[in-house]
Amino acid sequence: MIELDIAIKNKYYANSAAVVLKDIEFTVKPGEFIAIIGPSGSGKTTLLNMLSGLEDATGQKLLCNSKELNGGEEYQLGYVFQQPRLMPWLTVKQNLQLVLPTAQNQKIETLLTQVGLAGKGDYYPKQLSGGMQRRVAIARAFAVNPELILLDEPFNSLDAPTAAKLRLLLVSLCKSCGSTVIFVTHDLSEAIYLADRIIFMSNSPSSIIHQVCVDLPKPRKESGSAELAWQAKLMAQYPKILSGSIATD
Amino acid sequence: MITIKKHTNEQVLTRRLFTLLVSVFMSPVYGRLLMLIIIASVWQSIAWYVNSADFPSLFIIIESFIYHFFQGDMLINLSVTLTRVLLSFTIAMILGVIIGILMGISKRLNQLSDTLLIIVLNIPALVTILLCYIWFGLVESAAILAVVINKIPTVVVMIREGARVVDEDLLSVAKVYKLSLSKTFFSVFLPQLYPYIMASARAGLSLIWKIVLVVELLGRSDGVGFALNTLFQFFDIAGILAYTFAFISIVLVIENLIFRPLDKLIARGVHHDRA
Numbered sequence: 338m339i340e341l342d343i344a345i346k347n348k349y350y351a352n353s354a355a356v357v358l359k360d361i362e363f364t365v366k367p368g369e370f371i372a373i374i375g376p377s378g379s380g381k382t383t384l385l386n387m388l389s390g391l392e393d394a395t396g397q398k399l400l401c402n403s404k405e406l407n408g409g410e411e412y413q414l415g416y417v418f419q420q421p422r423l424m425p426w427l428t429v430k431q432n433l434q435l436v437l438p439t440a441q442n443q444k445i446e447t448l449l450t451q452v453g454l455a456g457k458g459d460y461y462p463k464q465l466s467g468g469m470q471r472r473v474a475i476a477r478a479f480a481v482n483p484e485l486i487l488l489d490e491p492f493n494s495l496d497a498p499t500a501a502k503l504r505l506l507l508v509s510l511c512k513s514c515g516s517t518v519i520f521v522t523h524d525l526s527e528a529i530y531l532a533d534r535i536i537f538m539s540n541s542p543s544s545i546i547h548q549v550c551v552d553l554p555k556p557r558k559e560s561g562s563a564e565l566a567w568q569a570k571l572m573a574q575y576p577k578i579l580s581g582s583i584a585t586d
Numbered sequence: 587m588i589t590i591k592k593h594t595n596e597q598v599l600t601r602r603l604f605t606l607l608v609s610v611f612m613s614p615v616y617g618r619l620l621m622l623i624i625i626a627s628v629w630q631s632i633a634w635y636v637n638s639a640d641f642p643s644l645f646i647i648i649e650s651f652i653y654h655f656f657q658g659d660m661l662i663n664l665s666v667t668l669t670r671v672l673l674s675f676t677i678a679m680i681l682g683v684i685i686g687i688l689m690g691i692s693k694r695l696n697q698l699s700d701t702l703l704i705i706v707l708n709i710p711a712l713v714t715i716l717l718c719y720i721w722f723g724l725v726e727s728a729a730i731l732a733v734v735i736n737k738i739p740t741v742v743v744m745i746r747e748g749a750r751v752v753d754e755d756l757l758s759v760a761k762v763y764k765l766s767l768s769k770t771f772f773s774v775f776l777p778q779l780y781p782y783i784m785a786s787a788r789a790g791l792s793l794i795w796k797i798v799l800v801v802e803l804l805g806r807s808d809g810v811g812f813a814l815n816t817l818f819q820f821f822d823i824a825g826i827l828a829y830t831f832a833f834i835s836i837v838l839v840i841e842n843l844i845f846r847p848l849d850k851l852i853a854r855g856v857h858h859d860r861a
Contacts, residue, residue, distance in 0.1 A: 389762050416762045422755050426777040426854060435773055436763040461854065481763060 338367035339412060339484040339517045341388075344398040348383065351393075356542035357383050363536060363545060370511065370518040372528035375538030376581045381521040382419070385487045388519065389416050401485070415483030415516070417491040421474040423462040429473050430458035433480050448476045452506060468499040475503070479510050486511075488520045492527070501559050504530060508556065525571075525579060529564050530557050540581040547575065547583055642824040651828035659813065664832060667802065667810040671795045674733035679790065681734070682741025683783060689742065690749020707739040711797050715804055724805040733797050740793065741786045748782030780852040788845060791837065 341364060348358035357380035365371055375381050386392035388399065388406065399406035423432050433445045449455050452472040462470050471491060478486055488507075492500040504527065511518055522528055528535050529551055537547040549571065553563055575583050610616045626644060633643035642650075654660040689696045689703075715732040722728035752775060760770040802811025810829055817825040 391758050391761060414762060414764075416759075418755070418759070420755065422759050424756060424759075424774060424777070426780075426852075427773070435765065435769070477763075 338515065339401055340367045341365040341406070341485070341517070342398070342400040342403070343388075345384075345387070345394075346397065348380070348387065348392075348394075348397065358544070359542040360544045363548065365517055365519065368515055368517055370520065370531060370533045372520045372522060372532035372535045373538060374522060374525060374528055374535060374579065375543060376540055376579070377523065378541055379538045379543040379581060380541060381538065382489055385416070385489050385519065385521060388485075389414060389487055412485065413481045413483045415478030415481055415486040417471075417474050417478045417486070417488040419489045419491070419493060421462070421467075421470040423470060423473055423477075425462055428459050428461055429454065429465070432462070432473060433477055436477055436481055444480070448480055451510065452476045453502075468495055468503065471495065471503060472506070475507065475510070479514060482514065483516045486514075486516045486518050488518070490522055492522075492524075500527075504559070507531065523579070525568060526560060526564065529553070529568055530559055537578050537583075538581065543581070546581065547578060639821075640823055642827065646824045647827045647831065650822070650824035651831060654825060654828055655832075659808075660829065660832060663808060663810050663813045663829075664836065666808045667795070667798055667833070668836065670730065670733070670798050670802075670809065671791070674730045674737065674798065675787075675790060675794050677730070678734045678737035678741060678794070679783075679787060682738045682786065683745050683779075685738070686742040686745025687749045687779070690746040690752075696746070703739055703742060706735070707743065711736045711800065715797075715801050719805045726806075729798075729801045729806060732801055733794055736797050737790055737794055741790060744782050744786040744789075745779060748779045752778050784845070784848065784852060791840065795833065795837065 343361065343363055343365075345358050345361040347356055348361075349355065350357055361384065363371075373381055373384070383392055387394040387397070390406075394406075401412060423429075424435065427435060429449070430442075430445055433448065434440065437444070445458070446455070449458055452475060454469060454472055454476070457465065457469065462473065465473070475491065478488075491507075492503055495503070508531065520528070520531060525535075532551055534548060534550045536545055537549075538544070539546045551567070553567055557564055571578070575585065577584055610620060630644050633641050651660075685699075689699060711732075714735050715729075718728040718732035718735070722731065756774055756778070757770070760774045765774070798809070799811035799814065802809035803815045804811075806812055810833055814826055814829055817829070
């Protein structure tokens with residue numbers, strides 16, 4: 338299990354003086370499911386890229402179990418990008434095999450069954466629908482037995498039933514894997530359905546404006562009455578929180 | 587009443603004939619065959635019309651082909667030339683791909699060698715061939731080297747373009763999942779270059795065999811280029827055409843047996859319809 342301790346003072350865009358992230362400080366408990374909500378352009382993807390080592394994070398404090406996050410310490414990371422990012426020249430099976438160090442046919446079959454793609458292993462990504470491609474991307478992230486899993490608006494631009502199905506899938510996979518999860522979204526009800534805690538971010542240069550624990554029992558319901566009431570209460574308290582402000586008027 | 591019926595029958599017939607013609611044109615095999623027949627008949631009509639030894643008819647060319655094939659050195663010359671083509675092609679492709687990739691991914695290296703590339707790209711093929719023969723003598727390796735030097739820059743230019751537009755998003759997948767360097771290169775990076783490699787291989791083969799002929803004409807005592815030179819000295823135009831025909835046939839065979847299947851292999855996953 339992984340816990341994170343993050344403190345980002347100033348993160349600039351590559352080759353520019355514009356600040357993306359400013360004074361971002363939060364901790365993540367082992368096995369916790371964190372949702373990050375912020376307006377578009379608020380640097381949420383940049384934050385995930387820093388955590389995954391894709392974006393330069395020199396001078397920032399990114400600690401994983403009290404050790405430098407990308408300092409060569411081996412921990413398993415799963416990343417579901419906004420786009421599925423599957424290799425088009427590899428079949429579904431080969432795409433999963435790619436991230437595994439050894440041949441594990443059995444495991445791949447099990448995963449494909451879990452994400453509801455049994456029998457689709459020999460298809461190429463282009464032969465699958467957008468929702469199926471995302472399922473493959475999710476399967477790929479869980480294939481490596483991730484201790485930390487990052488998801489960047491993975492259900493964006495999907496129709497509502499498909500997105501709901503995939504959220505359900507995500508919940509069950511997280512449960513069986515026990516990973517620590519950071520989930521970026523701009524959909525509040527999605528965050529309430531999934532997360533233990535929600536972090537709200539402001540507009541660029543963004544910082545954390547509000548953190549709230551979702552104290553609803555699990556398993557939760559998609560737009561269940563308790564969930565809706567919780568959301569309504571939050572929105573009444575901070576009507577502009579989704580556009581990056583905690584101003585009350 | 588009867589005339590109208592007859593008229594409709596004719597119409598139906600014409601329409602059927604028309605659809606038949608269209609389907610012949612559209613079907614890949616018959617379309618190609620038809621094109622060949624058209625070219626052959628155009629050639630034959632001109633030959634009849636001109637009626638000169640300088641423009642031999644198809645029959646004379648075929649006769650000459652049979653003569654050179656069974657009694658002359660055509661088989662030996664073809665195999666010698668083909669060996670040179672394949673050897674220089676392989677060397678040029680391997681070196682060109684490596685240099686192209688390096689120039690594509692490293693800005694610094696690209697700046698350093700860009701001028702050199704433009705110079706080499708614009709040296710006339712003939713000059714390279716002459717210089718190689720003068721510096722290294724009229725030997726086989728000089729001939730191969732001359733062809734390779736002529737071909738490498740065009741491969742480099744194409745592969746460099748491919749390496750420049752490699753999808754960073756897919757590379758970041760490789761980075762996040764900590765793929766080994768060889769896995770990243772062969773499963774993520776190189777497949778993105780296949781179309782570029784394919785295009786330069788295609789363009790390369792036709793360019794190389796033309797240069798090889800010049801190389802042979804200038805400084806070798808065997809091969810198709812040498813044979814053509816000899817035929818030219820005897821004004822054996824039918825022989826020249828017979829050789830040309832033989833070599834083009836070989837290139838067509840290579841195209842159909844090697845490049846087309848490779849094309850299909852590379853296109854896997856890219857041109858599929860949704861299931």
